[in-house]
Amino acid sequence: EEDDVKMSLVEFMENLSPGNVQRGANWGWNESSDPCTDKWEGVSCDGSQTFVKKIVLNELNLTGVLDAGLLCKTNTLFVLSLENNNIVGDLSKDILGCKNLTHLYLSGNRFSGAFPKSLSRLSNLKRIDISDNRFSGKLPEMSKVSGLLTFLAENNQFSGEMPIYDFSNLVEFNVSNNDLSGPIPDVDGRFGKSSFLRNPGLCGKPLANVCPVDPRKKSKNSLARYLIYCGAAIIVLIVILIISNRVIMNVRSENKKANAIKSDDSDSSSAEYKNVKRSEFSVTSAESGMASSSLLVLSNPDVKGMKFEDLLRAPAELLGRGKHGSTYKVTPNSGLILAVKRIKDWGISAENFKKRMQRIGQVTHPKVLSVLAYYCSKQEKLLVYDYQHNGSLLSLLQGSQNGQTFDWGSRLNIAATIAESLAFMHDKLHADGIAHGNLKSSNILMNNKMEPCISEYGLMVVENYIQANTLKTVDPTGGRAYATFKVDIYAFGVILLELLTGRLVQNTEFDLDKWVHSVVKEEWTVEVFDKSLTSEGANEESLVTLLQVALKCTNASPDGRPNIKEVVEMINSIKEQEEGSSISS
Numbered sequence: 001e002e003d004d005v006k007m008s009l010v011e012f013m014e015n016l017s018p019g020n021v022q023r024g025a026n027w028g029w030n031e032s033s034d035p036c037t038d039k040w041e042g043v044s045c046d047g048s049q050t051f052v053k054k055i056v057l058n059e060l061n062l063t064g065v066l067d068a069g070l071l072c073k074t075n076t077l078f079v080l081s082l083e084n085n086n087i088v089g090d091l092s093k094d095i096l097g098c099k100n101l102t103h104l105y106l107s108g109n110r111f112s113g114a115f116p117k118s119l120s121r122l123s124n125l126k127r128i129d130i131s132d133n134r135f136s137g138k139l140p141e142m143s144k145v146s147g148l149l150t151f152l153a154e155n156n157q158f159s160g161e162m163p164i165y166d167f168s169n170l171v172e173f174n175v176s177n178n179d180l181s182g183p184i185p186d187v188d189g190r191f192g193k194s195s196f197l198r199n200p201g202l203c204g205k206p207l208a209n210v211c212p213v214d215p216r217k218k219s220k221n222s223l224a225r226y227l228i229y230c231g232a233a234i235i236v237l238i239v240i241l242i243i244s245n246r247v248i249m250n251v252r253s254e255n256k257k258a259n260a261i262k263s264d265d266s267d268s269s270s271a272e273y274k275n276v277k278r279s280e281f282s283v284t285s286a287e288s289g290m291a292s293s294s295l296l297v298l299s300n301p302d303v304k305g306m307k308f309e310d311l312l313r314a315p316a317e318l319l320g321r322g323k324h325g326s327t328y329k330v331t332p333n334s335g336l337i338l339a340v341k342r343i344k345d346w347g348i349s350a351e352n353f354k355k356r357m358q359r360i361g362q363v364t365h366p367k368v369l370s371v372l373a374y375y376c377s378k379q380e381k382l383l384v385y386d387y388q389h390n391g392s393l394l395s396l397l398q399g400s401q402n403g404q405t406f407d408w409g410s411r412l413n414i415a416a417t418i419a420e421s422l423a424f425m426h427d428k429l430h431a432d433g434i435a436h437g438n439l440k441s442s443n444i445l446m447n448n449k450m451e452p453c454i455s456e457y458g459l460m461v462v463e464n465y466i467q468a469n470t471l472k473t474v475d476p477t478g479g480r481a482y483a484t485f486k487v488d489i490y491a492f493g494v495i496l497l498e499l500l501t502g503r504l505v506q507n508t509e510f511d512l513d514k515w516v517h518s519v520v521k522e523e524w525t526v527e528v529f530d531k532s533l534t535s536e537g538a539n540e541e542s543l544v545t546l547l548q549v550a551l552k553c554t555n556a557s558p559d560g561r562p563n564i565k566e567v568v569e570m571i572n573s574i575k576e577q578e579e580g581s582s583i584s585s
C-alpha cells in the first residue's frame, strides 16, 4: 500500500510539472526513493518518518493540473500548500478523499470552476486560502466546520448569496472582489468592510450600502413603521420642548449674572474670557465651567506662566479620540506646538492625580515623552506634551500595509528602544507602583530623529487595576501594582507581534494574540511573519527568536511572562547575533 501511495504522489507531481518530469525527479519525487527518509522537496513527515503530513510546494512555477484523486491516496495529509504557482483546473470532489486535511492553501494560481458543494465534509479544516484564482459558482457552505479559523477567497469570481459562516470563531475572513450579491450575514462585528468590498451586488453592514427592502415585507411592515415614526416624532418633540425650556432658563440666569458683573466690574478675567473665539477644544472644556487658573508646570519653562485659559483660547485641532479621552494639537501664541490630552472619567482624586504627576515628572528618559504641564480641576484633567511631528508607530505600520518600506532593521531597533525605555521607567517607578498602563502602537511616537518615544506613561490607572485584579497572580512583592507591570509586558508583546506580522490590533476586531498562538501551535510558524519581511530577506532565525519573545510576553498567565529586564536582554542578544552575522558575511 505504501508503494501505491508513493506511485500516486510521483504521478501527482508529474501532472503538476508536465514536460518537466526531470524537475520532479531532481526534487527527489521518484519511485526509487522514499518521500520521508529521502526528504522529497516540500514533503514533511511525522516524527517516525513513516507517513507524509505536509506537502508545501509554493512559488515553484508549477504549471500543470492538480489531480486531487492521486494526491488524496495519501490520506494522512494535513497540510497542502501550492501557493503562487500557475496550476490550472478545477478542484474536483476527489479532494474529499483528503479526510485529515487541516490547511488548504491554493492562493495565487489559475484554478477555475465551482468548489465541491460538500467541502464541509472535510470537518478538520482550519484554514482555507483560495484567494487570487478564478473560482466561480457559489461559495462553499462551511458552517458545519466548527474549527475553521481562516477563510480567504478574495479576488475570484464567486457569485450568488453568501452562506452563513461561524463568524464568532473565524479570525481571518475575506471575500472581497468577487461577484457576490444579496445581504451580508451578521458578522458579529468581527470583520470590517475590507472583507467584503468590490462585490457589486452585496449589501448591508459592514458595507455602507443598505439592502433594498423586499416590497412584500414593506407593505406588511408599513403600518408598524408608521406607528414607530409617530411615536419617535412625539418623543423628539417632548425632548425639544424640555431643552428649549432649559436654554431659556439658562440665558435668563446668565443675563442676570452678566448684569451683576457689569455693575460690579470686579472680575475682568471672566469678561475677557467671554470674548474669546472658541475652538472645538475650548468650547467643550469651557462648558465644564472652570475658573481661571495656572497650569502646573513640570518640565518645560516655555509653558511657565501659561494659564489654563491660554490653552483654551489657542487654535486647536482634534488629533483623535481614544477610549480615555481626546487629544488636540494646540498652538498657543508663543509659537509652541503642543499636544493636549483631556482625560475623561479618571476615577482618581485630584490630590492623588497631582501626586502621581509630580512623581512621574521626576523620572525623565530621552525616549519617554515628559509631561510638560498639567491641569486638574474637579471636572477636567489635562496633560500637556510636546507635539511630535513624525507620527506614531501605528502610522508607520499602517504605512507599511500600504506598501511603504518599514524594514526589519528599523523594526528590531524600535523594539529594542521601547524595551529599554520601558525597563528604565519600570525600574524607577516600581516602588511607586506606576506602570504605563496603556502601552500600544499609537502611544509610541516618533521624535524628530525618527526614534520611538513612549508617550502617556502612567496615565491609565483605573482600568488596569480592574484588569489586574482579575488576573490570578502570585504576587511576590505584594500589591496589585505588580500585575499592572505584567499588563505592560503583555502590551509590549502585542507591539512585537504587530512589528513581526505587520497586522494591527488597534481599531480592528482582529485577535492577533489568539491568531499567532494558534498558528504556532500548529507548527506553521513562518506563516505569521509580515510578507514584506520575508521577501526583504530578513534573517528567519532572528524573526523566530523575536516571535518567541513576543509569545512569552503574551503568555495568558501573568506569572509566565518575563520581566522587562529579561525582555531587554533577549532582544539585545538578537541584535548582537544580527550584527555578528552581518560582519561575518
Ligand SMILES: Nc1ncnc2c1ncn2[C@@H]1O[C@H](COP(=O)(O)OP(=O)(O)OP(=O)(O)O)[C@@H](O)[C@H]1O
Pocket (backbone or CB within 6 Å): 319, 320, 321, 322, 323, 324, 325, 326, 327, 339, 341, 385, 386, 387, 388, 389, 391, 392, 438, 442, 443, 445, 455, 456
Ligand atoms: N504628543 C503627541 N504628538 C503628536 N501626536 C500625538 C501626541 N500624543 C498623541 N498623539 C496622537 O493623537 C492621536 C490620539 O491620541 P489619543 O491618546 O487620544 O488616542 P489613542 O492613543 O488612540 O487612545 P488612548 O486614549 O487609549 O490613548 C493618536 O493618533 C496619537 O498618536
